[in-house]
Amino acid sequence: MVRLSIVGNVYINDLGSSSIMHVGDNINTALKTRAFAVQREVPFYYGNEGSFKAYPFFQRPFPIPQPPEPFTMCVDNLGSFIRVQNIRIIGVSSSAMLQIGCNRITSAETHVKNIRQFVTDKPGPKGKTTFVQLGKEAGIGFFEGASKQT
Numbered sequence: 001m002v003r004l005s006i007v008g009n010v011y012i013n014d015l016g017s018s019s020i021m022h023v024g025d026n027i028n029t030a031l032k033t034r035a036f037a038v039q040r041e042v043p044f045y046y047g048n049e050g051s052f053k054a055y056p057f058f059q060r061p062f063p064i065p066q067p068p069e070p071f072t073m074c075v076d077n078l079g080s081f082i083r084v085q086n087i088r089i090i091g092v093s094s095s096a097m098l099q100i101g102c103n104r105i106t107s108a109e110t111h112v113k114n115i116r117q118f119v120t121d122k123p124g125p126k127g128k129t130t131f132v133q134l135g136k137e138a139g140i141g142f143f144e145g146a147s148k149q150t
Contacts, residue, residue: 005082005101012098014091021092022099031095031108034058041118055113062109 005023015021018033036050052058084100092098095108 003077003080003082003102005084007084007087007100009086010084010089010100011087012089012092014093017093018095019092020097020099022097023101025102026099026104028105029097029099029103029107031097031106033095033110033112035094035110035112037112037114039114039116057113058111062111 002025005025007023010021010023012021017035018031020029020031022029034052036052036055038045038049082101087098087100089098094112095110097106097108099106
């Protein structure tokens with residue numbers, strides 16, 4: 001059944017990462033996000049990192065959950081309008097969807113791989129607890145003995 005969507009106000013602070021805000025009818029929606037994040041205590045990158053092909057995790061088909069038993073659903077659409085007064089959304093992200101209206105097929109998947117690499121013996125002067133010098137212009141990676149910038 002096709003219905004008219006009437007929307008008063010929609011406030012969205014953030015919409016990103018393969019996400020959709022859709023008002024009205026839709027037949028098919030397919031959302032997909034792949035993210036590869038490397039967090040290192042020492043910010044050193046080789047330049048050839050981040051290939052999705054190197055991780056079988058990104059190639060695996062996403063499992064589709066099935067209902068545990070058959071069910072019967074009865075929908076009674078009283079009227080030909082979908083009325084929405086106000087919606088306030090803080091964020092829609094990572095293959096998510098906000099839709100006001102009818103939709104037949106929705107498919108969404110997100111694959112995220114986080115890698116965290118920490119060192120046991122921290123570089124730099126002994127007794128320091130962080131690799132970043134706070135309050136100095138030199139910035140990340142400069143140590144007291146290595147650079148005399150002010």
